[in-house]
Structures are given as C-alpha cells and as structure tokens.
Amino acid sequence: MNKNWFRRLLLSYLPAFFAITMILFFLFFQSLNEQNRKEAVKANDFLSQQVIRFTDNALKAIDYKVMREILTNSNVLQFFTRDKNDVYANIQAVKVMDDLKFNFPMIDSIYFIRLKDQYVLGDAPREIAESPELDFIEPYKEGIKTAKWTGERDYKAYTSGTAKKVISLVRSAPYFSEHKQGFFVVNVSLASLQGSINQMYNSETSFVRLNDDKGHHVLGPDSSNTGKNTIFSTYTSPYTGWQVESGMINQKTLTFTLFLYNIWTVLALISVLLGVIWFVHVTKRNYRPVEQIVSLIQTNSQKNQSGGKPEESEFGFIQHTLEHLMEETDQFRKQHQESLIIHKKYLFQEVMEGNAAIKETEWKAELLKYDLDVEGKTAFIQMFEMDSYLDFTKFYSTHDQTLLKFTLYIVIHETTVNHGASVWAEWTEDNRISSIIWEPDDVEPGTIRDSIIQTVRQWVEQYLSFTVTIGGSEPACSLEEIRQCYEKVGTLLQYKAVLGTNRIIHAEHIVRSTQSEISQYFYAIYSISQSLRLSGDDWIHHLTLLFSQIRDSLSSRKEIESLIQFLQQHLERAFSELSKEYRQIWKTTNAELLALGLVWETVEELESSCTRIFETMCVQMNAIKDADSSRSVITEIRSYIIENYTNPDLSLDYLSEKFQMNAKNVSKMFKEEFGENFVDFLIGMRMDYAKKLLAGTHKSMQEISLEVGYFNYNSFNRAFKNIVGLSPRDYRKQGAALA
Structure with a gap:
C-alpha cells in the first residue's frame, strides 16, 4: 500500500486553502446579504399569498353555505315568506343559524331580517327599528350597497352591549329575485380571523397588514412602525378586493449583527x-x-x-471499507424497521383474537415499547370498515388505494391524539382498521370515544370519495375485556347489511325483539322456489316477504348468507327434477347468485339484485315454455286442477279421459313441467284450502273434509297430518292459541 496520504493532504489542500479563503472573504458577506434579502422577499411573498388564500377560502365557504341555505333550505324560505311571527318557523331558522356557527367557528353572529313585518331574528329578536343594526342595514334595503363583504365595522347585539369588530356578509332572500323579502346577515369575528392568521408567521420578526376597501386594518390596530419597517410583498384579493402587505420588522439587533460581521472580517x-x-x-x-x-x-x-x-491508497481503502459498512448498516436498519412493523401488526391480531398467551403485565410492557402508557386508563375498541370496498378497488389503482388507506389511518390516529387519547390502530382486513383507544382519566368514559368516531366519520364523508361504517364497544379495563369487546365489535359490523352504511353501530342498536321464527323463513323460501320452478308471478311477493322478515328480525350478514344459501339449495333440488333446458337456465342463474354473494353489502342491494336475476330467469323459462306447444295441454290440466281440486272424483284416470291423453303420459309430463307429482300437487291444493277453513270458519271436521274433496274423514286426517305435521283438530287449536 502506498502511504501518500500526507502528501495528498498537504499539496492538494494548501493551494485551495489560499484561493478559496481569499475569494470567500470578498464575496461572503455580499452574497449572504443578497441571499437573505431574496429569502425574506420570497418568504413574505408566500406569506401574503397564504393570508389571501386563507381569508378568501374561509369567506367563500361561508358565502357559499349562506347561498345554499337561501336557495335550498325550506326553513329559511319559510321564515322569509311569513307575514308575522311563527314560533316554530323561528326555531327552525335559529337551528339553521346554529348549524352555520357550528360548522364555521369564525362566525360571531347571524341574524335574519324580514322586510314584510320589519322583524329581526338573531341573538336579540326585535323590530328592526329597535335594532342597533338599523343604520347598517338601511343602505342594503335601499339597494345602495351590493358588496359581498363589508370592511371592518362595529357590531352590537344589544344597544347597551360592548361593540365587537366584525366583517359582515349580507345576502338578500330569495337569492335570484328582484323582489327582496329580507336579508341573511352573517358577522365574522375579526378577532377569530386575526388569531388564525397570526399562527402563520412570527410577529416578532415579520408583520402582516390586511386593509379593507376603506383602508382600515382588518387584523386590528397596526402595532408595527410603518415608517421604519420594510414592505416586501403586496397582494390584492380577487374576491374581496382587500390588500395584504407583509414585510420585516427592523430591529437594532440586525444592525448590531452587521457591525459584528465587519469585525469578523x-x-x-x-x-x-x-x-x-x-x-x-x-x-x-x-x-x-x-x-x-x-x-x-x-x-x-x-x-x-x-x-x-x-x-490502493489509504483514502481509497478507508472509503471502500466505510461504504461496505454503510451498506450493511442501511440494510440491517431497513430489515429491522420492516420486522418491527410486521411484528407490531402480528402482535395486535394475535392478542385481539386470543391466539397469543400473554399476561396483563406483559401486555402493558409491550405497549410501553410503542410509547403507550395506559396504566389506569379506560380502553375502547373501534373498527372502521370501508363501505363499497369492491367498487373502491375497481375505481382506484393500487397506488391510489394505498394512499387513500394511509390517509384514513392518519385521520384516525391524528383525531384520537387531538382528543387527548392514546391509540393503537392496525389494518386487520383489507377494508377494516381495528383500533384500541385509551381515554384520559379525567374525562367521563365514552365521551371522547363518541367524539372521535363522529369526527372521523364526518371527515371521511366530506373529504374522501368513500364512507366508513364504524363499530364501537363498551369500556374495558383489562386485556380480557378488551378481547371480548374486539369480538363483539366485529359481530356488530355484521349488522351493517340491515342497518345501513356510513353510520355508527353500538350494541344498543342491535335490538332483536321481533325475530322471525325459522319456520317462517323456510315457508317463504319454499314458496319462492316453487313459484320460480313454475315461473309464476307470485315469487316476487314471497321474495319481498322474505326480505321483510330479514329486516324485522335484524339479521346479521352471516345469517342472511345462510338463508340465501338455503334458498339456492332449495332451487337446486327443485330444478334438478326439470328438463335439461331448465337445468341449464338454473346453472347460469346460480352462478350469478354466487357472484352476487361476494359483492352485496346491504339488504337493499341484495334484494334488488336477486329480483333482477330471478326476473331474467323467469323470462328465459317462459320463452322455453312458449316454444313447446305440447306443454300447453299440461298447463291446461294444471289450471283445471286448480279450479276443480275439491272434486272427490279428480284423479289421473279422470283427467286422461277428459283430455284424451294416456294417464301415464299425463303423470310424466306433469312431473317434467312442474317438478311435482300430480298427487302431491292435488293434495297440496286441498291442504292449503283446508288450513284456511280450519283457521277462518267453525265448520266441523267432516264438513271440511267433504268440502276439500275427501268423502272419508280418516283419509283427510291422514293426508293433512302427513303434509302439515299436525292433525286438523290440533292445527285449529294452535291457531286459536296464537290468536
């Protein structure tokens, strides 16, 4: 290895040291001052734009809401069209004002002026002549003033009250009419507006002035020294016409700093x-x-x-080694972060589902790892389920789905934290976030929970393209209680199918006092399958009856799915006895029902889709029937049986003689056409009529037996008991007891 590190340091940096140092001395301060000036201008320009956007957006939102209420709210229109005071109409109008104040905290006060009787409805209802606002509203009555928003003005709700600085919006009612019936006046508090704008900048180093069309400072008295301070940016609002000025506050500290720069040189x-x-x-x-x-x-x-x-030189050797070390460190850090996220989600699901054997002390220790100190706090389970999730996945790309889901997660987390509670939330299903919130000790249990749920639901409905249905639990203190609440809340969301979407579901909403007997479901399903097999029209009535029973009994999604599966099984058996053409129609229909089972979300969607599918099936079956002329005779025979089933002589031989057909052919074609034996159909007609006579008349058993087509009462009694499961006498007694 060549040890040339010393030579490289000395010979490479020494010339550069001299050159760079000399250049920096001359250019540093000039560049610094110029850069600071540009940054200050840029920052103030951005600040002015933000103030204009914030002010315009806030005032536009109020203006739009006021116009909407005037145009669409019947309570507002009803107030202005009255000739005299109507207490109920006034109350409804006050509710509109309260809703506006609630949705727009900047609003200080609202009042309505009805020109017909010169009446003012607001914080202090009175005649307009007695109102302190008489001088303010008079130019609008005369049509002199038409501006959207006034400048700064003093407002008094009462003559003896303290004046408040406000800006006002005055809209005539009705909106698109030359004939004015009154005015809708909204006063926005300048103190509230100033408080919101003050949060955008540091008042010790910068200043912002918002001047209305008369030159008044809307944000209050101008505390900055206009003669010494420098204005960097000026903007005029396209909506209100007001002007925003911003700049830097000149301070002695800045002058002193520049003096120190010279000494430092x-x-x-x-x-x-x-x-x-x-x-x-x-x-x-x-x-x-x-x-x-x-x-x-x-x-x-x-x-x-x-x-x-x-x-290889020393520098190259060290560089290569450090790069290798950094790569391994980054890789380890990423793997650790991913493992931590997966472990946290896995632990949440395992603990909530009861699959992990964990003690209370271990549970709290795990929570402390995630900065969740829940000692002595009350816990609640909340589940947020996205509505119409299949449509959501079809409409958005995978990237957009991930982004919107992340947004929902952040909204839940931030809303909970803003309410002063602790939260652990995880995606437990593709369309469901499950969370545990711990309320502070100093609040009433359930107060923060309800506020969080309502705030999240309203925010999602207003700002996102989907809605959520939320299940909430009762308070829980121990880990076992939290697990039980988790299971209960998951069950609560099963009732979204009947209760509807975009709502909050608590345990008290699930009151099943009128749950239908299982026999009623079976009777409705049997009637639907028989009617569809015959492609009759009464299946619609029975289907409507079935879904009415489901709604009345407040059935869960799992129960509804079981009923639909039972209906499919009934239809499967019914159509298996029909010809190949009908079985093929049922195969297509069954496939549509299976596909429907994966996408339906509410009972209304399920009922309308089932109706559409069955209507299509009946049309196809009727087309086959109409194409086969030989079946018309069987249909005629069936109609004859319906009209003459009380005839004791009615039999296959009787029908074959009457319609000139072989008895065996009659039985075979009847079975193929209607999926039911002739004898079973005839007995069913007679037993249905017998049940009506037993329940609605006081005729004797012998009389009823003769009237439904049986000479021998024992034959009637045996047939009735085989079909109904009770003897005729017991059936009549049971009906009387139920009545």
Missing part, C-alpha cells in the same frame, strides 16, 4: 496567516491517527486477508 484575515502555519503542523499530526485506522482495518478486514490491491 478583520479577524478572519489574521486567521488566514495563522492557518498556513497551523495547516502543516496539523497535517502531520492528523496523519498518525489515519495511519493507525488503516492498520486496524487491514488487520480485521476480510479484504486484507484475501490479499486486496497492493497499490
């Missing part, structure tokens, strides 16, 4: 002379540690053991 020249002498000495001295480092690296380096390059 003299000292720097002296330092150059001393540096030349010191440079040679330090170069020699510093070479010894470098030589020792190289020797140590050579001793422990794998590269040196394998031979290396004999002509």
Whole structure:
C-alpha cells in the first residue's frame, strides 16, 4: 500500500486553502446579504399569498353555505315568506343559524331580517327599528350597497352591549329575485380571523397588514412602525378586493449583527496567516491517527486477508471499507424497521383474537415499547370498515388505494391524539382498521370515544370519495375485556347489511325483539322456489316477504348468507327434477347468485339484485315454455286442477279421459313441467284450502273434509297430518292459541 496520504493532504489542500479563503472573504458577506434579502422577499411573498388564500377560502365557504341555505333550505324560505311571527318557523331558522356557527367557528353572529313585518331574528329578536343594526342595514334595503363583504365595522347585539369588530356578509332572500323579502346577515369575528392568521408567521420578526376597501386594518390596530419597517410583498384579493402587505420588522439587533460581521472580517484575515502555519503542523499530526485506522482495518478486514490491491491508497481503502459498512448498516436498519412493523401488526391480531398467551403485565410492557402508557386508563375498541370496498378497488389503482388507506389511518390516529387519547390502530382486513383507544382519566368514559368516531366519520364523508361504517364497544379495563369487546365489535359490523352504511353501530342498536321464527323463513323460501320452478308471478311477493322478515328480525350478514344459501339449495333440488333446458337456465342463474354473494353489502342491494336475476330467469323459462306447444295441454290440466281440486272424483284416470291423453303420459309430463307429482300437487291444493277453513270458519271436521274433496274423514286426517305435521283438530287449536 502506498502511504501518500500526507502528501495528498498537504499539496492538494494548501493551494485551495489560499484561493478559496481569499475569494470567500470578498464575496461572503455580499452574497449572504443578497441571499437573505431574496429569502425574506420570497418568504413574505408566500406569506401574503397564504393570508389571501386563507381569508378568501374561509369567506367563500361561508358565502357559499349562506347561498345554499337561501336557495335550498325550506326553513329559511319559510321564515322569509311569513307575514308575522311563527314560533316554530323561528326555531327552525335559529337551528339553521346554529348549524352555520357550528360548522364555521369564525362566525360571531347571524341574524335574519324580514322586510314584510320589519322583524329581526338573531341573538336579540326585535323590530328592526329597535335594532342597533338599523343604520347598517338601511343602505342594503335601499339597494345602495351590493358588496359581498363589508370592511371592518362595529357590531352590537344589544344597544347597551360592548361593540365587537366584525366583517359582515349580507345576502338578500330569495337569492335570484328582484323582489327582496329580507336579508341573511352573517358577522365574522375579526378577532377569530386575526388569531388564525397570526399562527402563520412570527410577529416578532415579520408583520402582516390586511386593509379593507376603506383602508382600515382588518387584523386590528397596526402595532408595527410603518415608517421604519420594510414592505416586501403586496397582494390584492380577487374576491374581496382587500390588500395584504407583509414585510420585516427592523430591529437594532440586525444592525448590531452587521457591525459584528465587519469585525469578523478583520479577524478572519489574521486567521488566514495563522492557518498556513497551523495547516502543516496539523497535517502531520492528523496523519498518525489515519495511519493507525488503516492498520486496524487491514488487520480485521476480510479484504486484507484475501490479499486486496497492493497499490490502493489509504483514502481509497478507508472509503471502500466505510461504504461496505454503510451498506450493511442501511440494510440491517431497513430489515429491522420492516420486522418491527410486521411484528407490531402480528402482535395486535394475535392478542385481539386470543391466539397469543400473554399476561396483563406483559401486555402493558409491550405497549410501553410503542410509547403507550395506559396504566389506569379506560380502553375502547373501534373498527372502521370501508363501505363499497369492491367498487373502491375497481375505481382506484393500487397506488391510489394505498394512499387513500394511509390517509384514513392518519385521520384516525391524528383525531384520537387531538382528543387527548392514546391509540393503537392496525389494518386487520383489507377494508377494516381495528383500533384500541385509551381515554384520559379525567374525562367521563365514552365521551371522547363518541367524539372521535363522529369526527372521523364526518371527515371521511366530506373529504374522501368513500364512507366508513364504524363499530364501537363498551369500556374495558383489562386485556380480557378488551378481547371480548374486539369480538363483539366485529359481530356488530355484521349488522351493517340491515342497518345501513356510513353510520355508527353500538350494541344498543342491535335490538332483536321481533325475530322471525325459522319456520317462517323456510315457508317463504319454499314458496319462492316453487313459484320460480313454475315461473309464476307470485315469487316476487314471497321474495319481498322474505326480505321483510330479514329486516324485522335484524339479521346479521352471516345469517342472511345462510338463508340465501338455503334458498339456492332449495332451487337446486327443485330444478334438478326439470328438463335439461331448465337445468341449464338454473346453472347460469346460480352462478350469478354466487357472484352476487361476494359483492352485496346491504339488504337493499341484495334484494334488488336477486329480483333482477330471478326476473331474467323467469323470462328465459317462459320463452322455453312458449316454444313447446305440447306443454300447453299440461298447463291446461294444471289450471283445471286448480279450479276443480275439491272434486272427490279428480284423479289421473279422470283427467286422461277428459283430455284424451294416456294417464301415464299425463303423470310424466306433469312431473317434467312442474317438478311435482300430480298427487302431491292435488293434495297440496286441498291442504292449503283446508288450513284456511280450519283457521277462518267453525265448520266441523267432516264438513271440511267433504268440502276439500275427501268423502272419508280418516283419509283427510291422514293426508293433512302427513303434509302439515299436525292433525286438523290440533292445527285449529294452535291457531286459536296464537290468536
């Protein structure tokens, strides 16, 4: 190895030292002053633009909301169209004002002026003649003033009250009409506006002045010394016409600093002379540690053991070794960070699902690793599930999906932290974030939880292109209680199918007091399958009845999926007895139902999709029936049975003689066409009629037996019990008990 490090240090840096030092002395301060001036102008220019944008956006948002309320809110229109005071209308109008104040904290006050009866509704309802705002509103009544926003003015809600500095928006109602019925007046607090703008800059070094069209300082008294301070930037708002000025506050400290710069220049020249002498000495001295480092690296380096390059300099050898070390360090750091993220998510799922055997003390120790000190705090489980997730994945690219999911995660985390709570949130499913929040000890349990949930839901609905349904738990103190709450909240989100999306679901919302009997579901499913097999029209009624039962019983998604699977199995059996053409139609329909099972989210979506699928199936089945003329006779026979099923002589021989067909052919074609034996169909018709007579009349059993087509009561009793499961007498008793 060539030890040329000393020569390179001495010969390479010494000439550059002289040249660079001399140039820097002459240019440093000039460049520094110029750069500082440019940066100051640029910063103030940006500050002025931000103040203009913030002010315009805030005022535009209020103006837009006011116009929207005037144009669309029936309560506002109702107030202005009244000829006299209506307490209810006034209350509704006040609610509109309160909503505006809540959504826009800058608003100090709102009041309505109705011109018909000269009435003012606001913080102090009164006649307009008694209002302190009479002089302010008079020019608008006369049409003299038309500006969107006033400049700075004093506002008093009461004559004896203290005046507040506000800017006001006055909109006539109705909006697009020459005939004015009144005015919608919004007062924005200048103190609130000033507080928001003051957060944008440091008032000790910079100043901002916002002047209205009359030259008044909207942001309050001008505390800066206008004669001595320098204005760097001026902008005029295209919306309000106000002017923003910003600049630097001249201070004595700055002058003193420039004086120190001059002293430093003299000292720097002296330092150059001393540096030349010191440079040679330090170069020699510093070479010894470098030589020792190289020797140590050579001793422990794998590269040196394998031979290396004999002509490599010390600098190249050290550089190569350090680069190799840095690469290994970066790789290790990335692997450690990725492992930490994966471990954290894995631990969350394992603990919440009860798969990890962890003690309470170990759980709290793990939380401390993630800066979560939850000792003595109350925990709540929250699950945020994205609605219409399949549409979300189809509409957005993978990159955009990741970005929007990250945004949702940050919103949840930041909202919780802003409420003073601690949070651990993880993506437990593709469309679901599960989180644990710990409320502070000094608040009522559940207060922060409800506020966080509502804030996140509203923010997502307003600013993102999707919505979320949120499940919330009861308070939990121990790890076992947290696990139980996690399982319960996951179950709560199953009821989104019936309760709807974009909402909050708590345990108290799941009240299943009218749960339908399982036999009612089976009867509806059986009726649907029979009607669809016959391609009749009454399947729509039975399908509507089935979904009404699902809604009334507040069924979960898993229960609904089980019912739909049961319906598919029923239809599978029903169509398996039909001809090949019908089985092919059912195969296509079943595939659509299976695909629907993966995408539906609410009961309404499921019901409409099932209706559409079954309508298509019936149209195809009817087309096959219409194309086969030989089946018309069987349809006629079936109609005859429906009209004459009470005839005791009705049988296959009777029908074959009447319709001039072989009895065996009648039975075979009836089975192929309707998927049911002639005898079963006939008995079913008779038993349905018998049930109506038993429930709706007081006729004797013998009379009912004769009326439904049985001479022998024992035959009727046996057939009824086989079909219904009860004897006719027991069926009548059960109906009376239920009534």
